[in-house]
Amino acid sequence: MxxxxxxxxxxxxxxxxxxxxxxxxxxxxxxxxxxxxxxxxxxxxxxxxxxxxxxxxxxxxxxxxxxxxxxxxxxxxxxxxxxxxxxxxxxxxxxxxxxxxxxxxxxxxxxxxxxxxRCPELIDLVADRWEQGIARAASDPAQTAVVVLGRGSHDPCAQADLRVLAATVAHRRPVRKVAVAYYAMANPKLTEVLTAVTADPKIRDVIVQPHLLFQGAIHQAVREQVAAAADRDRQHRYHVADYLGxxxxxxxxxxxxxxxxxxxxxxxxxxxxxxxx
CATH class of the missing domain: 3.40.50.1400 (Rossmann fold)
Known part of the structure; x- marks a missing residue:
């Protein structure tokens, strides 16, 4: 300013x-x-x-x-x-x-x-996080699923807002599949969504973008869940993009x-x- x-x-x-x-x-x-x-x-x-x-x-x-x-x-x-x-x-x-x-x-x-x-600055930042994650993974967007992971809320408006945000960014940064998961208080959870997106035979890479402001216990738990999914599933590559910061x-x-x-x-x-x- x-x-x-x-x-x-x-x-x-x-x-x-x-x-x-x-x-x-x-x-x-x-x-x-x-x-x-x-x-x-x-x-x-x-x-x-x-x-x-x-x-x-x-x-x-x-x-x-x-x-x-x-x-x-x-x-x-x-x-x-x-x-x-x-x-x-x-x-x-x-x-x-x-x-x-x-x-x-x-x-x-x-x-x-x-x-x-969904202010314009946040949409730009999320799009950048997707792009950085794809570049870091050296993945082909046509073979990539992006999972946007929110903290979660019982409030249906907050849940819907995250889904609309993900859809908005998907129009700007197209990939094979985009899904939304919640860490707590709402469904679907991350493990369920990871299983669902990898059911698509064309998916090779899965990038989880934590829609979190800062590092902390939730971010660490997300990294652990993604690492566990990678251990169980050797057919796909799993990556965690940067949080907002x-x-x-x-x-x-x-x-x-x-x-x-x-x-x-x-x-x-x-x-x-x-x-x-």
């Missing part, structure tokens, strides 16, 4: 500041990646105040980061959940916590951005959502499946 664009955002939202909300992880590497993303967002939005917070497992909490923004003179908090899809955290947990914070600081209001979902594309997607929230001027406390914008 250019200095001019940042100044325009400040002008449209005087007294504004950004509260980046991560999920939280016990994984040290994943936590460091979140901190790096926070630093990159703060640099891109400077001089607008930016504070990071975590929903669980590690500080700072949302109230602690809120207090820092208020102490810095912020009177309009733009809460930016670092979430890929709209599910329970985005629809209920985060708005409820923000409302509690606002109740303790009269005169300070808040907006909540939509999750990253603290990429500048994620920063750009967050900024898009922040600007949309500032322009819309609503709490957006119950975001639904996001449009591809």
């Amino acid at each position: 250019t200095a001019t664009a940042s100044a325009e955002l400040l002008k449209s939202l005087p007294g504004g500041g950004v509260l980046l909300i991560g999920h939280g992880t016990r994984d040290a590497g994943g936590h460091q990646e979140f901190l790096l993303l926070g630093r990159r967002l703060a640099a891109a939005l400077s001089p607008m105040p930016v504070e990071i917070s975590l929903l669980e497992l590690q500080p700072p909490t949302i109230p602690e980061a809120w207090e820092k923004l208020v102490a810095a003179g912020v009177r309009q908090v733009i809460a930016a959940p670092l979430l890929l899809f709209a599910a329970g955290h985005a629809k209920s947990d985060i708005p409820a916590e923000l409302a509690r914070c606002a109740a303790t600081t009269p005169g300070v209001d808040w907006l909540q951005t939509r999750p990253l979902s 603290p990429d500048q594309a994620v920063v750009a997607g967050l900024i898009r959502r922040i600007r949309q929230a500032a322009a819309g001027g609503s709490h957006a406390a119950h975001p639904q499946v996001s449009r591809n914008t």
